Amino acid sequence: MESDEHFMKVALDCARIAEDNCDVPIGAVIVCKNQIIGKAYNQREQLKDPTAHAEIIALTQAAAFLESWRLNGCTMYVTLEPCPMCAGALVLARMERAQL
Numbered sequence: 001m002e003s004d005e006h007f008m009k010v011a012l013d014c015a016r017i018a019e020d021n022c023d024v025p026i027g028a029v030i031v032c033k034n035q036i037i038g039k040a041y042n043q044r045e046q047l048k049d050p051t052a053h054a055e056i057i058a059l060t061q062a063a064a065f066l067e068s069w070r071l072n073g074c075t076m077y078v079t080l081e082p083c084p085m086c087a088g089a090l091v092l093a094r095m096e097r098a099q100l
Helices: 002-020 054-066 084-092
Strands: 027-032 035-041 074-078 097-099
Touching: 002 027, 002 035, 002 054, 002 074, 002 097, 027 054, 035 054, 054 074, 054 084
Parallel strands: 074 097
Antiparallel strands: 027 035, 027 074
C-alpha cells in the first residue's frame, strides 16, 4: 500500500531523531483512519527511563488522542521488531495491525 510506505517513512524520520539524540534509532507511528495519532522515537537516554521506547510513547499519545486505551482499528508502523515489553503493550492496547 502506498500509505504504508508513507507512514513507514515517517517512522524512519523519527528513528533518525533518536539517533541524533544518541539513542537506539527506533521510530514508531500509530495511524487511525489514515491519520497519525501517535508518533515517537526512543528516548531512553534522553529521559533516563528504561520504558521510554518509541512504541510505548506512541501508544500513550494515541490513547490520549482517542481518550481510550483501546486502540482497535489502529496500525503501528515501527522500524524494528518490538521488544517483549512493547509487544505485550501492543496486545493489551488491542492494536489491530503492526507493520515492520
